[in-house]
Amino acid sequence: MCIRDRSSAASATAAVPPAAAPASSAPASNAAPAAAADRFPVTIDSALGQAVIPAPPKRVVTLGLGADDLALALGVVPVGTSRADWGGDADHYWPWVRAAIQAQGQPLPERITVYPELDIEKIIALRPDVVLAPFSGVSPEAYAQLSRLVPVVAYPGQPFLTPVDTQIDLIAAALGKRTEAAALKARIHDALAQAARPYPELAGKTFAYVRADPGSGNFAAYVAGDPRVDTLSAMGLTLAPSVRGLRASAGHFAHYLGFEHADALGDADILVSWFYTPEERDRIAALPLYAAIPAVRRGAYVALSDPALVMASSSGTPLAVAWMLDRLAPQLAQAAKRANGTGP
16 A cells, blocks of 8 residues: 655654544534645555545545445545445445434435446546545446546455555545544444453454355355454454465455365354355255354354345444444354353
């Protein structure tokens, strides 16, 4: 990741709490003065190209998962966001994002179709000053077309494999909010650590987070740096040694293992997985190779099939974390007790 401003200043030294008001609001009287690191223009490199942002953005569009959440945490209400087609509410907003915007009395953003094809015309019609997409699947072709018209902050490495702390750095730099980045990171990490405190059984338990795809005969094993893995690690769990050294397979954001290697997951005290439907969950649980995984056999297994919970726990961003913790932490604790042989 490379971020440069016109002064080539080092990163900001003073952190302030994330703003609660939208970007158009007047600055609070106790706000820290703008650091040199927040001078514009700002240049941000990504895997797809370079975004040059000439001035603090007022109209922001977010694409992918989590960028809307992070923009809000930094005091900016987007004018457009990706449609939440799976895990969203009836109007295709993430519930945690909608609640936060409505609590501010602000209008909801326009929803932008991403699949099967990014609606570039709708984005341009919103007249954005910047498009934030650090955790997205924006294609090189869509980026090339869109970036001719507006600065686009894309992912620094692979699609959908940008750690949350890196997303915060990128978005804070793009919005001129670098002084707030450290406090936002601490807020997320503290929330996860505090949520785990009532469940001491989680501490030190090894885990693997996988997605079984019987159609291809593979497991997708999520790796360190993926927000869903980093979220569980921040709650006191430890990535199992069998997964710890894995890297995402070429062209993917997870490492692919054949079903015949399911026994490699035997060192995971807890297995976490997600499914599109409860029916898919039950069908995969009945596969002999899957059922033989020790964590599944012990019942130390968290099988997520609520779309909103799957997406919130995959994000790692502050509003999503706050929304999902009371829903996910008890399930993890129950699995940990079963791993200890003490749970029902």
